[in-house]
Amino acid sequence: MTANGPLSGKNILVTRGGKDGEKLAAQIEALGGTPFVVPMVAFRAYADPSAPVFLRKLPAYDWVVFTSKNGVRYFLEACSRAGIACEHLNINWAAVGKKTAACMEQSGLKVSFAPGKFTAKDFAREFMRSGHRAGRVLLPKGNLAGTEIADFLRKSGIIAEEWIIYETYMPEGAKEKLARLLGRETIDFALFLSPSAFRHFKGALEENGIDIAGLSTRIAVIGPSTRQAVEKAGSRAAVCPDEYTVGAMLGALCDFVRLEEK
Known part of the structure; x- marks a missing residue:
């Protein structure tokens, strides 16, 4: 972890699993953030x-x-x-x-x-x-x-x-893992790479009696379809880069944090 990186002190939820989720978590750590990987989607x-x-x-x-x-x-x-x-x-x-x-x-x-x-x-x-x-x-x-x-x-x-x-589909045990995480940590940002990841996240919150509107967690997304899914749920994407890549999302997230902390 980079102690003085642009994401230093930020707890960040990674909702993608597998090697992609591991790679994203490593990138967050390199930028100083603390990643928590709870996959909201899996594929078969x-x-x-x-x-x-x-x-x-x-x-x-x-x-x-x-x-x-x-x-x-x-x-x-x-x-x-x-x-x-x-x-x-x-x-x-x-x-x-x-x-x-x-x-x-x-x-x-x-x-x-x-x-x-x-x-x-x-x-x-x-x-x-x-x-x-x-x-x-x-x-x-x-x-x-x-x-x-x-x-x-x-x-x-x-x-x-x-x-x-x-x-x-929603990975087995993901709902319970998310509830335990939110019960012990304050998550500053949640990252969503697809509409299905956000919809599963929202559904998991609801099943655990958590109102998404009451969370202080800000949302970062890739792509207009993911942003639209967030907005349809009554939330707002704080970060949504023009280029629909993970690198662009992380860059935009760093810029957002820098501006917020000025």
């Missing part, structure tokens, strides 16, 4: 009965569009189980977000298109303006992901099919 493969159909039709798609690293991971796992080597398919691969694109490249999928901005709406608009040809598009996605890209493509005359490849 979704048993879609239509999976064999999507896999069989895979060579017929002009584009496959990924909106998250989890989409890439579970798609590739499904293809591997079916004996399909994706890197050898004559398909164009597209990504929403830098992390998604990096995950694809690391997995051997060459990204042919990625929007300048990181939202689904931006992707759809930029893709249509780019002049890329697409007759049939596949979107492997999570069970809670929106339909903006598919809807926009369909309105443009493109066949867009959505494959639910993974699902998001």
